[in-house]
Amino acid sequence: MLDIAEELDRWVGRGRDFAVATVVAVGGSAPRGPGAALAVDADGTAIGSVSGGCVEGAVYELCAQALRDGKTVLERFGHSDEDAFATGLTCGGVIDVLVTPVRAGDPARPVLASALAAAARGEAAAVARIVDGPAEVAGRALVVRPDGSYEGGFDVHPELDRAVAAQARALLDAGRTATVEIGERGSRCGAPLTLLVESSVPPPRMIVFGAIDFASALVGVGKFLGFHVTVCDARAVFATRARFPEADEIVVEWPHTYLERTSVDARTVLCVLTHDAKFDVPLLERALRLPVAYVGAMGSRRTHLDREARLRDAGVSDLELARLRSPIGLDLGARTPQETALSIAAEIVAHRRGGSGVPLTGAHTPIHHDTGPAPAGRVGSVA
Structure with missing residues (x-):
């Protein structure tokens, strides 16, 4: 929803x-x-x-x-x-x-309206609704905020609302949508409950370092994939709104300095397109130690080997270096900035979803890697 x-x-x-x-x-x-x-x-x-x-x-x-x-x-x-x-x-x-x-x-309309308004504003919120349970709780909902406060409820017992709010907050912290099972004793209504908890969180961040033509193409693909995209470059003449009209933010600052002060999380992807050791090395030294989803760096294989040696000299461990995707992107035979942006985006999606990056034709791998079996249980009216 x-x-x-x-x-x-x-x-x-x-x-x-x-x-x-x-x-x-x-x-x-x-x-x-x-x-x-x-x-x-x-x-x-x-x-x-x-x-x-x-x-x-x-x-x-x-x-x-x-x-x-x-x-x-x-x-x-x-x-x-x-x-x-x-x-x-x-x-x-x-x-x-x-x-x-x-x-x-x-009864649930004001609660759902509150959740919809928060999500529409780009704020973090989670809404829990009954999937399966007794008739008296059908149609009820509860909205949880990041600080744990909540509104609405199931009109059964305050302890049920608190239990659901705690579960929903945990899913919200992880940015996940999932079903939650509450046992008969915990439900306080004489029967087990199944609830759907939907989380709405701000879009994940893509930070593109290096205001080059390849970056311009990558910004467009990043926006298409739903990222909040920031372009960062120390050179003001290149990091301009005219060159990057689709970017959410344009930052003129040394890349490693900006990375030290900005907020990142486990969904953030970092794309290093600066292709210059004086930018790359201090930036990647910090990036590879952050709990982000993806770190990729542009450059030839020779550039990668030189960069790797410089990073080792700077104290980056082999385990940290293993996180680096370089040369960045999948092997699509890309030549143009647009094709290169597509190869980078494809690698990000494959890494995020557990894909192999091989053609599906003739392969025996699953098409969807993050789905499991539908839960067993009663299907029909819960009203």
Whole structure:
């Protein structure tokens, strides 16, 4: 739901009723992961997607029905190959979809509206909703902030709200969307509960060091992939808005100095395109010791060997050097800045998702590396 927060926030602001279908769990070769959403308003307008087109028609009808009867429904698509093809899920995977009405007067609407507003503003927030449980908790929701404060709840027992808030905060800290199981005793309502916790966090950072033509192409690809992109170069004549109109930030500063003072995290990717030892070495000496997702550096194999020797002389260990992706990018035979940017982006995605980088044709590797089997359990109305 939070992946289409901007449009849903506008719908809330205009007083529209709508129903939102959210992917809860996936198994096999499913097109989209947990948290992907499709919403339908009372006029029949649809936004978002839960399957890249495979089962959209059937999910649209479920949303329309939820708007009419006000019931929350959990539906599974792809029990078998025959069912998968019948509904259009031709990839053979399994997806569980939670359909929730969000209408005027519904108890969860103010809570969901708060989560949507936060996500639309780019703020960190997590929202927990019931996937499976007793009728008395259906449709309830709870929103958690990074400091642990929360609003909403399940109107069962304060201890349940606190337990869910703690679980949701942990997922928010990790930037993850996942289902959470609460046992019968912990739920305080005489039955176990399954909840979907969706996390909305600011976009991951891509910091591109070196204001060259290859950097300009990489900025465009980084924005396309959803990164907040910063360009950093010590040379003011090159680090300009005219040269990098798509960048979120342009910083004129020595790269290693900027890296020392800026915030990075486990999702940050660092692309070193400076191609100059006086910039590269002090920058990479620091970068390889940070808990970031990816560090890549441009240069020929000869440049890489020289850079590696200089880094060892600076005290960088073999274990730290093993984190360096250099020469940067996958072997696509790239020549132009645009092709090179594509090869760098491909390596970042493969590293992030556990891909091998080999062609899928003729390979026996999974297409989706970060999906597991859909959880067993009751599927149907939870209202």
